Amino acid sequence: MWLPQPVHALPERLAQLIWGWALAWWRIVYLGAVVLVLVLSPSSYSRVGRHLLARRMYLDTLPILLGFTALAALLSLIITRIVVVTALSYGLSRYALEMVIRVLVLELIPLTAAMFVAMRCAIPSGAQLAQLRRSGRLVVLERTGADPVRMELLPRVVAAGFASVTLAALSCVVALAMAYFSVFGLGTAGLVSFTRMFGHVFSPEVTLVFVLKTVFFSLAIAVIPMTAGMYDLGASERRSERGGLARMFAVLLLIELVSLVGNYY
């Protein structure tokens, strides 16, 4: 059978696949390190830098804050109700609230917040970056002496990370309030026992895992989609974006798995 193009041998294709995979992961790690260095660098907070950062943080966080808070409240209310009623039917109501806090605050809310920010902010920002790259905006910036990473990438990454942390914190507070109100009703009668149980669940180890998980979730959803938009992998853009999404979900899954292992093993 005659083919118009030469067919790559299997080892060659495998080598290309591994090379592309390693290059993508390396770029993620490299860009993450670059962003971290820039975040810690005082020169990133010049007047223009501050303005860019403030604008992106504001535009990325505020529009989704109320919507996600309402969603988190609804989700918390439903899950709390289900867990409490189920626990009551098995005679285990004393464990219901602890289970709600563990399931909602420790596991579900940070992951949901990260995914929500990824969908609403980080992935669109990555697409914007890709569009800027394709339109030559980044090259123009580079030629005029400006750093495209600082001008375009850093504000988007910081804004996505900030949005993720803010949403996670706010929705955790809302979930706690919803759990309290759905179990104890409106009033402060159960506040002492609720506080004690909260302190019982959030042992130092669990708190550390929770904080690390939230930070790494934010980093993952902020850096990985931007990397996919920032670099041209040579293949088609859609394939590059799909690869970025897959890598982001893989990293989120890995972080969640590690946190579960850290909490319960």
Add this chain to the structure above:
Amino acid sequence: MTSENPPPPLDAALHQDELIRPVAHLRLKAFALLVFTLLLVVGSALYLLYARGAFEPTQRLVLKADDSEGVVVGMDMTFSGFPIGRVRRIELASDGSARILIDVPQKDAHWLRQSSVFTLVRGIVGGTGIRAYTGIMNDPPLQDGAERPVLRGDATAEIPQLMASARELLSNLTAMTDPDAALGASLGNVRTLTERLQGPGGALSVLMGGDADAKKIVQTLDRTNALLARIDRMAAHADEQVFGKEGVMPEARATVVELRKLLADARTSLTKVDAVLVEAQAVGANVREGTTDLGALRADVEASLRKVDSLVNDINRRWPFAREKEMVLP
């Protein structure tokens, strides 16, 4: 990040929209957002510290147990169902026992007294619980760092024993309900017994063991009845002889009447004897008085005699014919 082709002309509409769109009071809003997030995080951290008891002065209580299984750091110690302490550390003592270090907030420490008792209870469902009981609230309060033994109550530990007992009970039941078992034989005997009870001899044949013996019993009863009839007749005759007109009882009654008369006569005689005795008593009294006068008379006579004697002696001395009373020596 880099492209080999020369850059295409900028998409002016996109960048005008993305980069130049103004946000009113941007700095203020961004600052407020930052402060809000910071407050959320710091507030959550402070609440967590408060919930973990970081701002509460506590006192230490050490519970000594032979086994700390089920006890975890962070679990509560309850008093009347209310948590009043939290396990901070569990360590192995030098003697091999477990030391459970509990922090009790000072505002709740007054529930614990010197005589308080601590138990470590492990339920079948759910976790282990440490409970404190205080019977005498007037006792002095428990000191900081006090060491107390903890009593273990393990519901699951009794399960093997319970299972062994249940198994033994079931095996006994099986042995009892076995076709060759004593219970089965007993039930068979009971059935035979009831059949014999319903038979001609009834309970009597069951008791005597056979129909012949049962008949003997019946005959004995008949003879006993005849004997009783004869005894009845004998009793009638005896009644006639004792209580009849010519019987013993009327004569006995007449004898009693005569005896009563005799007793009356005797009583009269005794009355007379009594009067005689009174008289004799009076005579005796007179004699006693006479005897007393005789004593005085005798004394007078003795005095007169002594006077006569002294008078005779005096006459003898004065008498001229008095005999010589000088003693002559040879």
